[in-house]
Amino acid sequence: MKKWKKGLALAGAAFILVIFCMPMYFALTDQFSMEKFMASLMAALFAAVMAYAMWLVYRVLNKRTGTAAEGEIKNVIFDIGRVLVDFDWKAYLKEFGFSKEEEDAIAEAVFKNEIWNERDRGLYGEEEYVRRFVDQAPQYKKDIRRVVRESGKTVVPRDYADTWVRYLKKKGYRVFVLSNYSQYMLEQTKNKLSFLKYMDGAVFSFEVKQLKPEPEIYQTILETYGLNPRECVFIDDLEKNCRAAQKQGIRSICFRDFKQAAAALKKLGVE
Template sequence: MIRTIIFDIGNVLTVFGWKNFLHSFGFPPEIEKRVGKATVDNPFWHEFDKGFLSDEEMLEGFIRNDPSVEKELREIYVSLHGIVTKADYAIPWIQALKKAGYQVLVLSNFSDKVRRENGDALDFLEYVDGGILSYKDGVIKPDPAIYSLLLERYGLKPEECVFLDDMQPNLDAAARFGIHTILFRSYEEAQEELKKLGVEA
């Protein structure tokens, strides 16, 4: 039985949060899909996500990626206020899991530089039950030390944990400890994979 859900931050909680943010505008499904691809599939997304580029620079990058949705991209831009990842939209997912009785942890190669530059986009950290962050704990995935530290610190049984990450090497390392793993491609796929493990939230 799964008791603990472990999330990567960058391309799991923040990308999920961004997609939920887009959904809040009520665009037709095809337009929402195009806007999503123009943003998340942008080659500069990681720089955007980490706060290395200004909102204005990224808006122009989004528009170059798909000029056909310029109007919608500019509409989104009006709602941006320096918190470009909109990670707080992941909070309901975390809350639902906790309400269903699961412990929620994070396990992330999160640098201190990114934390300082983009910290106010990480509101969801207040809602999780803890975890391992590389800037605090000095270990980086997929180093086995990060997984053993997590298990030891929280007294976890590996078979009762599931780890969601977008990088297969990180999941492979976790699996060697007996932790269940899910390769994160989308929220919908992740929900289906979690259901297969008996996780309903």
């Protein structure tokens, strides 16, 4: 809440308190008169009615805008892949000029394999994950190793990423990253993630050994940075990750494109 809103709220509360105390003042002092007492009593009742009416209006307006009664959005939490950067492994594979058969086999062994997602959990060293990829299609061992070694090329920054994050910071919002990301990929792509320097904090899956949409990883970012879930909005391209955030009390936006996400933020009062 802005400072002027806090000041106005305190002034209003003080005024209502004075109105409520007036009947007692006139009743207990030598200035008592029935006319003054009744007038102050009516004023107190009127103040109570007005306070209740203002509360109802506030609730209705909040319901329309989608903001929580407990407070406005203060923190924006971003996923990285397909939100702030492109992750296009299909185009990346095309660059190698593999035959259709080999390309499909490597795609199944690496990018479409659950091992790729588990790699983001970071339970093992990079060489162990590479070995597991190779085990899926050992006939393409050499090419699989090359594909994985250069997989940082799948990540391409989106042109609006830095500007968007900096804009939110300038407006006074805190910005964070919550991303399924492997240690190797972060090492390979960190120079492309220039927006990270503007972040107030980040939780990468490999660091905490947790993955979205597991509930624990959402609690990790809330606890690590002392965030109130009602004051946060989470932006992710996967519906399952957004639903998981909502179950933890965090409002979410399922990202389709920048324009859609910016409009959704505006509806939450973030603009």
